[in-house]
Amino acid sequence: MSCRIYMDHAATTEMLPEVREAMEPYLREEYGNASTSYDMGVRMHDAIEEAREKIAWVIDAQPEEIFFTSGGSESDNWVIKSVAGEKKNSGKHLITTRIEHHAVLRSCQYLESLGYEVTYLDVDDYGLVSAKEVVHALREDTTLVSVMTGNNEIGTIEPIADIGAQLRARGIAFHTDAVQAVGQIPLSMMRLPVDYLSASAHKFHGPKGVGFLYARKNQDLSSFIHGGSQERGKRAGTENVAGIVGMAQALVIAAQEMPYTRGKITRLRNYFAERVRHEIPNIRLNGHPYKRLPGNVNFSIEGIDATALLVLLEEEGICASAGSACNTGQTRISHVIEAIRVPENYAAGSVRFTMGRDTTRRDVDACVDALKRCVIILRQG
Numbered sequence: 001m002s003c004r005i006y007m008d009h010a011a012t013t014e015m016l017p018e019v020r021e022a023m024e025p026y027l028r029e030e031y032g033n034a035s036t037s038y039d040m041g042v043r044m045h046d047a048i049e050e051a052r053e054k055i056a057w058v059i060d061a062q063p064e065e066i067f068f069t070s071g072g073s074e075s076d077n078w079v080i081k082s083v084a085g086e087k088k089n090s091g092k093h094l095i096t097t098r099i100e101h102h103a104v105l106r107s108c109q110y111l112e113s114l115g116y117e118v119t120y121l122d123v124d125d126y127g128l129v130s131a132k133e134v135v136h137a138l139r140e141d142t143t144l145v146s147v148m149t150g151n152n153e154i155g156t157i158e159p160i161a162d163i164g165a166q167l168r169a170r171g172i173a174f175h176t177d178a179v180q181a182v183g184q185i186p187l188s189m190m191r192l193p194v195d196y197l198s199a200s201a202h203k204f205h206g207p208k209g210v211g212f213l214y215a216r217k218n219q220d221l222s223s224f225i226h227g228g229s230q231e232r233g234k235r236a237g238t239e240n241v242a243g244i245v246g247m248a249q250a251l252v253i254a255a256q257e258m259p260y261t262r263g264k265i266t267r268l269r270n271y272f273a274e275r276v277r278h279e280i281p282n283i284r285l286n287g288h289p290y291k292r293l294p295g296n297v298n299f300s301i302e303g304i305d306a307t308a309l310l311v312l313l314e315e316e317g318i319c320a321s322a323g324s325a326c327n328t329g330q331t332r333i334s335h336v337i338e339a340i341r342v343p344e345n346y347a348a349g350s351v352r353f354t355m356g357r358d359t360t361r362r363d364v365d366a367c368v369d370a371l372k373r374c375v376i377i378l379r380q381g
């Protein structure tokens with residue numbers, strides 16, 4: 001059955017028609033290589049630099065602080081491996097959290113296999129990391145801290161401004177995986193004491209397979225893909241021009257719409273959570289009640305298996321997720337649900353609904369009604 005109501009915007013989002021239009025020329029007649037000197041190459045180079053300026057403008061950064069990548073996973077891998085490597089003579093200790101995306105966690109595990117040490121910070125029951133605990137975990141040999149901006153499963157928004165301020169005062173590099181936050185909440189690199197930030201276009205209505213890494217001027221960043229001199233010699237390979245242009249267009253639209261969509265989606269989210277709280281017994285909202293991404297609700301439902309629930313929801317035309325999309329097919333309780341200590345009889349029934357710019361109140365009503373029916377069926381067993 002097709003998806004009538006798409007409630008999985010944290011997994012990916014639909015490309016906007018304006019984004020597709022902006023990309024069109026680069027999928028058709030504009031096929032030049034940006035590294036060539038003749039006109040068709042120069043036009044490609046200009047298109048890439050214009051996209052870089054737009055992205056920098058949206059997040060209050062300098063264009064030369066934006067590096068194009070293949071997406072969030074690459075940005076996370078790049079910054080963690082590269083910064084750890086660059087600073088290895090001053091120390092081999094990193095700090096992150098238990099609730100990061102696997103792109104961060106597995107990069108850290110890889111570094112552990114090379115002899116680095118990593119501290120994985122616990123979070124509270126809302127999924128919050130405290131700046132105090134970050135400071136407490138710092139050692140003489142700590143070189144990098146990585147804490148996500150907004151959690152992809154439970155939506156909790158971390159106090160990255162506070163954490164960054166503490167780290168800046170101590171001269172420790174700070175990275176944030178902002179893949180779920182860019183395009184959803186305002187982020188200003190001028191104001192935020194953050195040195196590195198990861199983003200991915202397909203999470204904000206741009207194309208898949210393209211993202212960027214923000215790296216503050218004068219911060220270490222070694223080359224990740226060696227080869228040509230693209231991306232100022234730090235990320236070789238002929239550029240994904242259509243993707244880059246599409247990403248910039250999507251981000252500009254997201255920024256322009258944000259004053260309206262952010263409030264609209266937040267109200268839908270609160271309405272969703274309120275209806276569920278009143279109408280479905282033995283269900284708990286995961287994550288922080290208000291320090292959370294606008295479109296995210298994540299529930300744990302007592303005595304229910306999330307995988308079975310998703311099958312029933314799909315029959316109702318609703319697409320949602322259990323845990324993160326990357327874990328589909330695996331009934332294991334996600335590391336995030338584990339980290340926030342959801343009681344055992346609730347944990348296996350954890351489902352995530354994520355709304356977007358086109359979600360309506362009718363969608364939410366249909367979703368809650370379907371959820372009620374499905375829960376009754378499953379509880380009757």
Ligand SMILES: *Cc1c(COP(=O)(O)O)cnc(C)c1O
Nearest residue numbers: 071072073101103152179180200
């Ligand atoms: C989706 C996601 C990623 C991975 O991004 P891709 O572009 O799909 O590689 C990384 N971190 C978070 C928090 C995400 O939600």
